[in-house]
Structure formats: structure tokens, C-alpha cells
Amino acid sequence: xxxxSRPATPGPARRTGGRSxxxxxxxxxxxxxxxxxxxxxxVTIPMxxxxxGVNPTSIYRRWGDAASMINDLATYRIAPDRPLPDTGDLxxxxxxxxxxxxxxxxQPAAAALLRGGAAAAGDGDSDCLRNRRAxxxxxxxxxxxxxxxxxxxxxxxxxxxxxVLFRPWTLDDDLAARLVDRLFAGR
Amino acid sequence: xxxxSRPATPGPARRTGGRSxxxxxxxxxxxxxxxxxxxxxxVTIPMxxxxxGVNPTSIYRRWGDAASMINDLATYRIAPDRPLPDTGDLxxxxxxxxxxxxxxxxQPAAAALLRGGAAAAGDGDSDCLRNRRAxxxxxxxxxxxxxxxxxxxxxxxxxxxxxVLFRPWTLDDDLAARLVDRLFAGR
DNA sequence: GACTTAAAGCAAATATTTCTGCGTTAGAGT
DNA sequence: ACTCTAACGCAGAAATATTTGCTTTAAGTC
Numbered sequence: 001x002x003x004x005s006r007p008a009t010p011g012p013a014r015r016t017g018g019r020s021x022x023x024x025x026x027x028x029x030x031x032x033x034x035x036x037x038x039x040x041x042x043v044t045i046p047m048x049x050x051x052x053g054v055n056p057t058s059i060y061r062r063w064g065d066a067a068s069m070i071n072d073l074a075t076y077r078i079a080p081d082r083p084l085p086d087t088g089d090l091x092x093x094x095x096x097x098x099x100x101x102x103x104x105x106x107q108p109a110a111a112a113l114l115r116g117g118a119a120a121a122g123d124g125d126s127d128c129l130r131n132r133r134a135x136x137x138x139x140x141x142x143x144x145x146x147x148x149x150x151x152x153x154x155x156x157x158x159x160x161x162x163x164v165l166f167r168p169w170t171l172d173d174d175l176a177a178r179l180v181d182r183l184f185a186g187r
Numbered sequence: 188x189x190x191x192s193r194p195a196t197p198g199p200a201r202r203t204g205g206r207s208x209x210x211x212x213x214x215x216x217x218x219x220x221x222x223x224x225x226x227x228x229x230v231t232i233p234m235x236x237x238x239x240g241v242n243p244t245s246i247y248r249r250w251g252d253a254a255s256m257i258n259d260l261a262t263y264r265i266a267p268d269r270p271l272p273d274t275g276d277l278x279x280x281x282x283x284x285x286x287x288x289x290x291x292x293x294q295p296a297a298a299a300l301l302r303g304g305a306a307a308a309g310d311g312d313s314d315c316l317r318n319r320r321a322x323x324x325x326x327x328x329x330x331x332x333x334x335x336x337x338x339x340x341x342x343x344x345x346x347x348x349x350x351v352l353f354r355p356w357t358l359d360d361d362l363a364a365r366l367v368d369r370l371f372a373g374r
Numbered sequence: 375g376a377c378t379t380a381a382a383g384c385a386a387a388t389a390t391t392t393c394t395g396c397g398t399t400a401g402a403g404t
Numbered sequence: 405a406c407t408c409t410a411a412c413g414c415a416g417a418a419a420t421a422t423t424t425g426c427t428t429t430a431a432g433t434c
Contacts, residue, residue, distance in 0.1 A: 019400065020411060040306050041254035046391065055413045060392065062411085067228035111309060118352045119227050119306035122298060127353050154366065158349035159341035165305045165348075166314050179341065206430065207381060233421065242383050247422065249381085 026052035027059060028073050032109035040070060040116040070116035074128035084135060090143035091184055097139060098156050098176035101132065105164040106171050114164055132157060147183075155183050213239040214246060215260050219296035227257060227303040257303035261315040271322060277330035278371055284326060285343050285363035288319065292351040293358050301351055319344060334370075342370050 030052035034043045045066055049056040063069035085096035104110050117128030136152045156179045163170050217239035221230045232253055236243040250256035272283035291297050304315030323339045343366045350357050 023412075039254070039309070041252070044391070056392085057394095057414080058412055065228070065392095067226070115306050115309060119302045121353050122226070122302060122355055129353055153349070154346035155342055155369070158346040161349050161352075162340070162345035166308050166316055168309055182342070210382070231421070243422085244384080244424090245382050252422095 023052070023054050023058060023062075026054055027069070031070060031073055032113065035070065035112040035116060036108040040112060040119060043070070045069070067116070067120045070113060071120040071128055074113035074117035075131065084139060086142075090139065090145050090147075091180060093139050093143070094136075094152070094156070094183070095177050095180045097135065098160065098180055101157070101160055102171055102176050105160065106168075111164050111168055114161070118165060129157070129161070151183060155179060210239075210241050210245060213241055214256070217241075218257060218260055219300065222257065222299040222303065223295035227299060227306065230257070232256070254303070254307045257300065258307040258315060261300035261304035262318065271326060273329075277326065277332050277334075278367060280326050280330070281323075281339070281343070281370070282364050282367045284322065285347065285367055288344070288347055289358055289363050292347065293355075298351050298355055301348070305352060316344070316348070338370060342366060 027048060030048045034051060045059050046056050049059055085093040087093055121127050137149050140147055140149060159179055214235060217235045221235060221238060232246050233243050236246055272280040274280055308314050324336050327334055327336060346366055
């Protein structure tokens with residue numbers, strides 16, 4: 001057979017829209033609710049299925065187990081293609097971006113998902129914060145600053161994440177600005 | 188009846204030594220092994236019981252569920268009364284203490300337990316890092332430095348914890364020193 | 375050393391989760 | 405519109421986890 005008529009996508013066709021998408025949305029919403037109501041440990045697949053109005057089997061087949069499901073949903077919860085702050089000033093951009101981060105994780109559902117992500121992380125490819133690091137890298141690259149990404153990770157992302165996980169009530173309004181100030185003060 | 192003969196401890200007697208302690212030790216060891224072998228999500232109580240050579244019922248009755256058990260064990264894993272560095276120099280003490288922290292969490296079992304702790308945290312009273320914060324407070328207080336604990340939390344503990352959870356392979360030998368240097372550089 | 379009882383063990387009953395085979399629905403490509 | 409098939413739903417079976425009532429062990433106290 002000639003290869004010319006093959007579509008761009010190799011593998012088997014995916015069903016990305018319609019019913020599959022509806023199931024995904026229902027499951028996502030159910031997981032967010034349940035996980036913030038009861039904590040990750042108490043969330044089971046049959047429970048999510050019932051809340052989502054979906055058959056448990058569908059969840060088992062798509063994700064296999066609760067940990068993978070939660071990690072997957074935690075990873076993609078902030079759209080990776082949303083517009084990033086772009087004022088021309090690196091410091092202002094970082095502050096705005098960090099502020100978004102804090103605000104995002106002030107939602108109980110987002111915090112709970114992060115806890116789930118943390119529980120499932122460590123094995124390299126399950127890391128629900130990788131998109132966040134990619135964003136930081138982008139901001140720094142665009143500004144052509146010599147600031148290493150690791151500095152932003154250690155002194156902005158890490159403190160926010162720590163607080164989200166262990167002391168969520170300390171996520172105050174000026175945390176983002178404080179951390180970014182400290183980042184620039186140190187050099 | 189007269190109150191004079193009552194022992195100092197009010198409530199019911201506790202069985203702290205002997206068999207109870209043996210069960211606790213066996214369970215702790217089993218949890219550490221299993222949790223670093225397979226990850227928190229895959230660790231069940233019957234599994235721990237078998238590995239520990241203990242009856243599942245004993246675990247159910249003592250902790251109720253896997254999350255509580257893991258969180259409890261994660262909290263007390265570094266002895267809270269071990270001697271802290273005391274060279275007379277705050278910076279050296281903090282560096283030594285941070286180094287201990289990094290080394291501790293380089294053990295896969297300790298990292299895995301921290302993941303479990305993170306998953307169960309957020310509700311205020313389950314916080315497996317509270318002893319670590321207390322230690323930092325002690326170091327600062329003893330030195331009479333004006334450095335707020337939050338600075339140590341944000342710029343030393345948080346980066347270490349972030350790396351333990353999400354990027355364990357970046358826990359290099361000079362991380363502790365780098366973070367403490369940065370802490371003092373900024374002021 | 376005898377007494378009291380907290381904590382552990384055991385076994386059977388119950389509840390819940392996970393898997394499997396098969397029929398149905400509906401997206402994607404022609 | 406028609407075809408192909410990925411993904412879903414359903415129902416029953418199998419595997420696991422959790423609870424419960426009772427017995428046994430041994431820590432703490434006198």
C-alpha cells in the first residue's frame with residue numbers, strides 16, 4: 001500500500017470530543033469536589049463514578065487507579081496555553097505570574113489536587129508541576145535574564161507549594177510580591 | 188474514696204512498652220519498606236500487617252485507616268529530641284541542620300513518607316513537618332537573631348521539601364549550604 | 375505474685391473495590 | 405450517509421478490604 005494517503009496522525013484514532021470529553025469533564029468536576037470535601041485518601045473510584053454519573057468501568061479503563069487519575073487531573077488543571085504576563089519587565093511579569101499561582105492554589109480543590117499530585121510524584125514522569133516550571137523558564141528566557149530557573153523554583157514556586165500543602169491559611173495577598181522581591185534582593 | 192492514692196496520670200493506663208512497642212516498631216518498619224517500594228497509594232493495611240507479622244485488626248484499631256497511619260509515622264520519624272547543631276554560629280548551625288534535613292530525605296523511605304504526609308496535610312493538625320519548624324525556631328531563638336522563622340521556612344525548608352517531593356534526584360550535597368547562603372545573602 | 379484491663383490475636387461475617395466478557399453508542403474518516 | 409472501531413455502559417464474578425464479637429496475652433499497679 002502507498003503511504004501517501006495516510007493522515008498526519010499515525011496510531012489509532014482518538015475520540016477526543018463528544019462523549020469522551022463529557023466523561024472527562026464530569027469526572028474532573030467530581031474529583032475536584034470530592035477531593036476538596038474529603039481529602040484524597042478518602043476518594044475512591046466508585047465514589048467518583050457515582051458523583052460524575054459515569055460507569056466505574058470507564059474510569060478503571062481510562063486511568064487504572066485513583067492515584068493516576070488524580071495526578072493526571074492535577075497536572076492539567078491550569079491551561080498550559082493561557083497567556084502569561086508580558087509587561088516587558090521581568091520582575092513585574094514574575095510577580096503577576098506568582099500571584100496567579102497563589103490565587104489558583106487558594107481554591108481548595110486545586111490545593112487538594114496538588115496534595116494528590118505530591119503523593120503520586122517522585123518517579124520522574126508523574127509531576128503535576130512541570131507545566132509551572134515550564135512557564136517560569138519561558139518568562140526568564142524571554143527576558144534574556146541570566147537568572148537560573150532553579151532560583152525561581154527554590155524561592156518562589158517551592159515556598160508557595162510548601163504553604164499550599166502544609167499551611168494553606170498562610171497564602172496571603174502579598175506573598176507573591178514578597179517572594180519575588182526576595183528573589184531580586186539576593187543578587 | 189479518698190483521692191490521695193491516685194497516681195499522677197489521670198486517664199486510663201497506657202501500654203507503652205513491650206508488645207505494643209514491638210507492634211509499633213514492626214508496623215513502622217513495614218510501612219517504610221512498602222511505601223518506598225511501591226508508593227503510598229499502593230500500600231494497604233492488610234499488606235502492612237502481613238509484612239509486619241501483625242494482625243490487620245490491630246492496625247485498624249490503632250489507626251483506623253492507612254492515611255492516618257502513614258501520617259503518624261511520617262511525623263515522628265526524626266527523633267524530636269535529638270541534639271541540634273550548636274557551634275555558637277547561627278549560620279553554621281543552620282547549615283548543619285539543613286544538611287541533616289537533606290540527608291534524611293534522601294532516604295527513599297523518608298521521602299515516601301513525606302509524600303504520604305503531604306497527601307494527608309492541610310487540615311491544620313496533621314502536619315508531619317511541624318517538628319522541623321519547631322527546630323528552626325529553636326535555632327533562631329537561641330541565637331537571638333532577628334531572622335523570622337518564615338524566612339527559614341520559605342527559603343530553606345520549602346525548597347528542600349519541594350525537591351524531595353517532585354525532583355528527588357536534585358538533592359545534591361551542597362544544596363543545604365547554597366540555600367543557607369542565599370538566606371543570609373538577601374539581608 | 376496476684377489483679378486488672380489495655381492492647382493484640384483470631385475467625386467469620388460483611389462491605390467494597392476491581393476485573394471481565396459482551397452488547398451498545400457515537401466520533402472520525404471516507 | 406455509511407463504515408469502522410474507540411470508548412462507554414451494564415451485570416455478574418472475583419478479589420480485597422473492613423468490621424465485629426470473642427479469646428488471649430502481658431503491662432502497669434498494689
